[in-house]
Amino acid sequence: MTTRILPAVGDPDAARSVTTLLSQLPDAEPAAPVGDSTQLIDTLARLAGESLDELPEVVLVHERIGPVPALELIREVALRFPAVGVVLITADASPGLFSAAMDSGARGLAALPLSYEELAHRVQAAAQWSVGVRRHLGAGADVFTGPGGTVVTVTGAKGGVGTTVTAVQLALAARTSGRTVALADLDLQAGDVASYLDVQFRRSVVDLAAITDISPRVLQDAVFTHETGMALLLAPGEGERGEEVSERSVRQIISALRSRYEVVVVDCGTQMNGANAAAVEMADIALLVTTPDVVAVRAAKRIVRMWDRLQIRKAEETLTLVNRYNRSTEIQPPLIQKITGTRMAGIAIPAAFKELQGVVDAGRMHELDAKSTVKQALWGLAGELGLVKAPAGPEKQGKARNDRGSVGFRRRPSRNEGAS
Known part of the structure; x- marks a missing residue:
C-alpha cells in the first residue's frame, strides 16, 4: 500500500x-x-x-x-x-x-x-x-465525511408555506449567537433569499457548478457577505440556469461550505430535483415545513414517501415543522405526525403574518422585531436544533435573551396570536 x-x-x-x-x-x-x-x-x-x-x-x-x-x-x-x-x-x-x-x-x-x-x-x-x-x-466518491459544520436543509411541502422565512431566521439565529453561518439558496428556479435580505449580487451557486476544485478562495469569491455577517450563496438570477447545477456539484459545494462554516442552512424550496435531493441526503437535519391544512399535509406526505422511495431519506429521519399554527385548526401536530410518519419539531410557528409583512415588503427580514412571536418561535427552533451557541454564563445568557428574543420558547401559540 x-x-x-x-x-x-x-x-x-x-x-x-x-x-x-x-x-x-x-x-x-x-x-x-x-x-x-x-x-x-x-x-x-x-x-x-x-x-x-x-x-x-x-x-x-x-x-x-x-x-x-x-x-x-x-x-x-x-x-x-x-x-x-x-x-x-x-x-x-x-x-x-x-x-x-x-x-x-x-x-x-x-x-x-x-x-x-x-x-x-x-x-x-x-x-x-x-x-x-x-x-x-466508507469512502464516498463525492462527499467528505468529516465532522465539519452542521448542515440543515429546509424544504417546503408546497409553495407559500414559509420555507424561505424559516431558513433565513434559522441562519440569523445561529449567526447572532456567534457561529459562522452560510445560507445557501438551492431553490434554483425561484430562490428568494436575496430579495428577503435586500441583496444584489451577480454571483450565484451556478458559478461553482462547473468547478471541480472548490478552494476556499473560489468559495469566498462566490458568496456574498451580508451585513449580518452571514455568508450567502444565492440562487441564479435566471431560473433556467438552475439546470447547470448537478447533483455532483451540490455535493461538492455543500462539502466545501461544511468545511468552512459551523452552520450551513440550505433553502431547498418546494421543487425537488437531483440537486436538492443531494442536499437533503447530505443534511444532518432535514426540516420539512408544512401548514396545518389538508393540501399542505398531503403534499408533505408525498414528499416524505418520495424521499423514502428514492432512498434519499427515511421518514423517521425527517423533522416536520408546522407553520401558521393555531389551536383552533382541525389539523394538529400529532395528526400530521401520524400522516407523514416523521418526527415533529417541539415548536410550532404561530399564524402571525402581520408581524412579517413590513420586513418582507422592504426586503429586510433580518430586521424583524425581537418581540415578534414568529421570530421567537423560529429562534427557539434554532435552539432546539442545536444551531445556537450557548451563552457562557448567567450574565451573557440574559443579554442573549434580550438580543434574540426567547430562544427557549417552546409553548404552542394561543388562538389570539393573529392570522397569516
Whole structure:
C-alpha cells in the first residue's frame, strides 16, 4: 500500500531534511511541504472537497509551524479531517508534550533530530490507523465525511408555506449567537433569499457548478457577505440556469461550505430535483415545513414517501415543522405526525403574518422585531436544533435573551396570536 504523506514544515532547512528522509521510506508518496497552517488547512479542504480518497493518509506537523501553534493546528486537523493520521515532529519528547499531543488528536510523536527508524515507525502506525478509519467510514466518491459544520436543509411541502422565512431566521439565529453561518439558496428556479435580505449580487451557486476544485478562495469569491455577517450563496438570477447545477456539484459545494462554516442552512424550496435531493441526503437535519391544512399535509406526505422511495431519506429521519399554527385548526401536530410518519419539531410557528409583512415588503427580514412571536418561535427552533451557541454564563445568557428574543420558547401559540 502506498502511503501519501503531507509535511507541514515552515523552516526551509527543516523541510529539506524531512523531505529527504520521507523519500527513503518504502511505499511512501510524500507531497511537497506546505509552509504554514493556513496552507495546510486549505490544501486538506480542497482535497476533501473532491473525495475522502484524495486526502493523504498522514500529515506531519513540525513544532515551529505557524501562524497557528502546532497543537492547535493538530486539533483542527483532527476535528475537520478525522481520517487523516497526524504526527507531531518536535525536539521536546517529554511525557507532558506527548500527552498534550495525543489529547489534541495526534497519532504519534517523532523526536528531533529525526531518525529513519523512528519516522518510518510513526508514519506506518498513523497510516494504518488512517486506513482503518476510512474503511469504517466508507469512502464516498463525492462527499467528505468529516465532522465539519452542521448542515440543515429546509424544504417546503408546497409553495407559500414559509420555507424561505424559516431558513433565513434559522441562519440569523445561529449567526447572532456567534457561529459562522452560510445560507445557501438551492431553490434554483425561484430562490428568494436575496430579495428577503435586500441583496444584489451577480454571483450565484451556478458559478461553482462547473468547478471541480472548490478552494476556499473560489468559495469566498462566490458568496456574498451580508451585513449580518452571514455568508450567502444565492440562487441564479435566471431560473433556467438552475439546470447547470448537478447533483455532483451540490455535493461538492455543500462539502466545501461544511468545511468552512459551523452552520450551513440550505433553502431547498418546494421543487425537488437531483440537486436538492443531494442536499437533503447530505443534511444532518432535514426540516420539512408544512401548514396545518389538508393540501399542505398531503403534499408533505408525498414528499416524505418520495424521499423514502428514492432512498434519499427515511421518514423517521425527517423533522416536520408546522407553520401558521393555531389551536383552533382541525389539523394538529400529532395528526400530521401520524400522516407523514416523521418526527415533529417541539415548536410550532404561530399564524402571525402581520408581524412579517413590513420586513418582507422592504426586503429586510433580518430586521424583524425581537418581540415578534414568529421570530421567537423560529429562534427557539434554532435552539432546539442545536444551531445556537450557548451563552457562557448567567450574565451573557440574559443579554442573549434580550438580543434574540426567547430562544427557549417552546409553548404552542394561543388562538389570539393573529392570522397569516
